[in-house]
């Protein structure tokens with residue numbers, strides 16, 4: 521079942537960031553809509569993947585620049601999982617997926633696109649989604665554009681406030 525692991529293969533690609541060059545440190549300094557951040561919490565935020573494996577592919581990311589779980593404080597670890605749980609709840613309500621992949625790539629050889637900054641992938645799945653998500657090089661055919669995904673998930677997260 522190789523395809524189950526393929527989401528983690530895709531890099532989180534973006535324009536070169538200023539500062540320390542870490543995209544996950546830079547994104548929270550931008551406006552939510554520009555950064556595609558759908559939720560900010562105390563220790564972590566939820567951001568759309570610009571090259572989603574499926575519609576609704578997001579990442580839960582701590583603000584602090586750490587590469588491993590063992591560097592994370594208890595507060596960060598707790599919120600990382602709580603926000604992941606909240607994200608799965610909203611994805612289920614907005615997209616009605618039949619399954620969800622959760623995963624972290626720790627280290628470049630494990631497939632991390634941004635190895636220096638911990639992040640949890642959350643990928644909604646449907647039976648047969650590999651068929652309409654055919655990958656040709658780095659180009660994917662997406663069933664929904666990112667701004668639509670952003671608006672839908674932003675609205676779902678806003679309902680918590």
Ligand SMILES: [Zn+2]
Nearest residue numbers: 542545585637
């Ligand atoms: Zn960082």
